[in-house]
Amino acid sequence: xxxxxxxxxxxxxxxxxxxxxxxxxxxxxxxxxxxxxxxxxxxxxxxxxxxxxxxxxxxxxxxxxxxxxxxxxxxxxxxxxxxxxxxxxxxxxxxxxxxxxxxxxxxxxxxxxxxxxxxxxxxxxxxxxxxxxxxxxxxxxxxxxxxxxxxxxxxxxxxxxxxxxxxxxxxxxxxxxxxxxxxxxxxxxxxxxxxxxxxxxxxxxxxxxxxxxxxxxxxxxxxxxxxxxxxxxxxxxxxxxxxxxxxxxxxxxxxxx
Numbered sequence: 001x002x003x004x005x006x007x008x009x010x011x012x013x014x015x016x017x018x019x020x021x022x023x024x025x026x027x028x029x030x031x032x033x034x035x036x037x038x039x040x041x042x043x044x045x046x047x048x049x050x051x052x053x054x055x056x057x058x059x060x061x062x063x064x065x066x067x068x069x070x071x072x073x074x075x076x077x078x079x080x081x082x083x084x085x086x087x088x089x090x091x092x093x094x095x096x097x098x099x100x101x102x103x104x105x106x107x108x109x110x111x112x113x114x115x116x117x118x119x120x121x122x123x124x125x126x127x128x129x130x131x132x133x134x135x136x137x138x139x140x141x142x143x144x145x146x147x148x149x150x151x152x153x154x155x156x157x158x159x160x161x162x163x164x165x166x167x168x169x170x171x172x173x174x175x176x177x178x179x180x181x182x183x184x185x186x187x188x189x190x191x192x193x194x195x196x197x198x199x200x201x202x203x204x205x206x207x208x209x210x211x212x213x214x215x216x217x218x219x220x221x222x223x224x225x226x227x228x229x230x231x232x233x234x235x236x237x238x239x240x241x242x243x244x245x246x247x248x249x250x251x252x253x254x255x256x257x
Contacts, residue, residue: 001026007057009043017043019222028196032203032213035241039219041202045168049081079106082159084169088151092144096154099143100126103162129160133187149180156187169201185212206238
């Protein structure tokens with residue numbers, strides 16, 4: 001379980017990214033966070049693994065405070081949290097396999113990982129992860145020779161090889177075409193359902209949120225303005241999240257089909 005307790009984030013320029021957030025995210029949920037740019041989606045998501053430091057409050061993961069964690073304790077907590085970025089965050093000149101194996105660095109000493117001395121068990125985990133996202137045949141291909149969708153699947157495989165209990169995905173399909181978007185979202189949904197990995201995704205696309213999420217969290221100006229099952233998120237809900245101009249913007253009509 002992930003718990004936010006009175007979490008706020010104020011940037012040095014005075015801008016409030018988060019305002020007194022109180023949330024509980026249960027194990028195995030598929031949560032999609034929606035909202036305009038600047039609403040606080042990425043700040044919220046990246047505070048879970050302490051990529052963003054919060055100003056006030058506390059975040060607990062399975063009852064342990066990541067807010068107070070430092071050094072080895074922080075590394076142990078982060079080992080259970082896989083991160084998927086919009087820009088894939090791969091080492092482009094390395095092979096797909098080496099990129100996926102980088103998910104194992106938290107389990108080994110620094111010298112081992114520098115020289116790429118991963119045990120056979122780690123390689124087997126990496127191959128299994130690549131098979132799960134249907135790119136096992138690309139294991140020895142350089143990452144920069146893959147399409148955007150394939151690179152994002154490598155990112156997902158890296159989180160699987162990490163044996164993450166939580167997957168955070170920050171706008172993972174923002175740079176992908178509609179067909180590839182559907183493939184990546186299908187992968188994330190299948191992994192969530194088959195492996196029970198808690199999955200939290202930031203999205204702009206309203207229709208994607210409604211199609212894939214079990215729960216939608218809507219943010220506006222650093223505050224949670226909606227939190228509930230996807231089935232209860234109607235046009236009025238999204239108008240509250242995005243403002244009344246959402247219908248004219250076309251966001252409600254976006255689809256991956």
